[in-house]
Amino acid sequence: MRRTRQPELPGIHGVVRLDRRTKNLTKRLKPGEIAVIDHVDLDRVSAEALVDCKVAAVINVADSISGRYPNLGPEILVEAGIPLVDGIGREVFSTLHEGEKIRLHDGVLYRGEEVLAKGASQDSETVAESMDDARAGLSTQLEAFTANTLEYLRRERDLLLDGVGVPEIHTPMDGRHVLIVVRGYDYRDDLVALRPYIREYRPVLIGVDGGADALVENGYAPDLIIGDMDSVTDDTLKSGAEVVVHAYRDGRAPGSDRLERLGVQSIEFPATGTSEDVAMLLADSKGASLIVAVGTHNSLVEFLDKGRSGMASTFITRLRVGAKLVDAKGVSRLYRSRVSTFQIIALITAGLFVLSVAMVSIDAHTILWSILKARWNEIYFNVRELFT
Numbered sequence: 001m002r003r004t005r006q007p008e009l010p011g012i013h014g015v016v017r018l019d020r021r022t023k024n025l026t027k028r029l030k031p032g033e034i035a036v037i038d039h040v041d042l043d044r045v046s047a048e049a050l051v052d053c054k055v056a057a058v059i060n061v062a063d064s065i066s067g068r069y070p071n072l073g074p075e076i077l078v079e080a081g082i083p084l085v086d087g088i089g090r091e092v093f094s095t096l097h098e099g100e101k102i103r104l105h106d107g108v109l110y111r112g113e114e115v116l117a118k119g120a121s122q123d124s125e126t127v128a129e130s131m132d133d134a135r136a137g138l139s140t141q142l143e144a145f146t147a148n149t150l151e152y153l154r155r156e157r158d159l160l161l162d163g164v165g166v167p168e169i170h171t172p173m174d175g176r177h178v179l180i181v182v183r184g185y186d187y188r189d190d191l192v193a194l195r196p197y198i199r200e201y202r203p204v205l206i207g208v209d210g211g212a213d214a215l216v217e218n219g220y221a222p223d224l225i226i227g228d229m230d231s232v233t234d235d236t237l238k239s240g241a242e243v244v245v246h247a248y249r250d251g252r253a254p255g256s257d258r259l260e261r262l263g264v265q266s267i268e269f270p271a272t273g274t275s276e277d278v279a280m281l282l283a284d285s286k287g288a289s290l291i292v293a294v295g296t297h298n299s300l301v302e303f304l305d306k307g308r309s310g311m312a313s314t315f316i317t318r319l320r321v322g323a324k325l326v327d328a329k330g331v332s333r334l335y336r337s338r339v340s341t342f343q344i345i346a347l348i349t350a351g352l353f354v355l356s357v358a359m360v361s362i363d364a365h366t367i368l369w370s371i372l373k374a375r376w377n378e379i380y381f382n383v384r385e386l387f388t
Contacts, residue, residue: 011105029053042073065130088119174287177203181211187295227275229255273313
């Protein structure tokens with residue numbers, strides 16, 4: 001007797017991946033999987049990473065928009081067409097198992113037909129409404145940001161004014177350009193746009209944590225890696241670059257344990273604030289003539305979107321190195337080549353036509369070969385010129 005196939009239950013079906021740290025989760029997510037995160041006020045960088053992973057849905061056990069300030073992440077997910085469910089409850093971290101198949105339908109999480117948890121589905125309307133409400137909380141965040149800035153000034157006065165505590169390094173920077181890459185907003189496009197600059201000036205290349213991987217992905221070898229070493233790959237750490245571990249003021253340096261296991265020698269730099277601040281202060285202290293920053297944070301919304309009180313240090317650090325600092329953020333949007341595909345095809349066609357005429361009208365093989373080589377070189381360099 002032929003068995004009838006049961007209809008598939010409604011909703012989004014997929015393998016689940018869980019992690020309380022979103023940036024750790026994105027390292028192992030695969031397209032079509034369902035991400036479970038614990039991320040209050042989902043920021044733009046994390047949301048873009050989830051979109052790049054091509055997840056089927058995002059389940060947040062916390063509130064993606066708490067109302068403290070208008071964070072940018074939820075809007076990015078919704079615009080990308082990725083379902084977002086909030087407030088599902090932290091119990092799912094003990095209920096679900098990594099790699100099992102689950103189903104999400106109308107904000108309800110299922111294992112088969114068993115209801116595991118319920119949350120609030122977000123869409124463009126609910127996100128826009130929550131963002132409007134969150135803008136009212138900006139004044140409170142500004143007050144906290146100001147207080148954090150003053151506290152940072154008090155703690156790091158000697159470092160900021162006199163460079164006290166900056167470690168000795170082997171990488172020479174005196175009088176040279178320094179390019180600092182952070183895995184922040186638009187870092188991929190901006191790094192590509194800076195290829196001519198890197199080729200001509202050959203700056204010292206500093207990767208801040210995952211920014212070192214970004215350099216490697218674009219074909220560059222970082223000269224220096226700075227950070228707490230929680231988001232850079234083992235292969236990049238062992239690439240031969242000098243490594244500076246960003247340590248806490250109390251002497252703790254969690255990244256040092258990992259480097260010891262890998263057999264990578266490192267130098268510690270104890271400082272308050274973020275690793276991108278440490279990179280800028282180090283470059284400035286070592287005599288860099290120009291500091292070019294890619295992917296760093298440079299606006300109030302970005303400082304708040306980072307979700308750390310320590311971002312106040314970035315504001316002061318930028319004031320400290322401002323005379324040398326050139327921010328490359330958005331340089332990829334400043335100018336885009338207007339050479340169209342049609343123009344390229346037309347150019348190649350014209351070149352081929354010239355070659356055809358030459359082949360028909362000339363019988364001498366030696367002369368023909370010389371002309372073919374000349375025409376080919378001409379076409380090659382014309383096309384290359386369009387892109388460079």
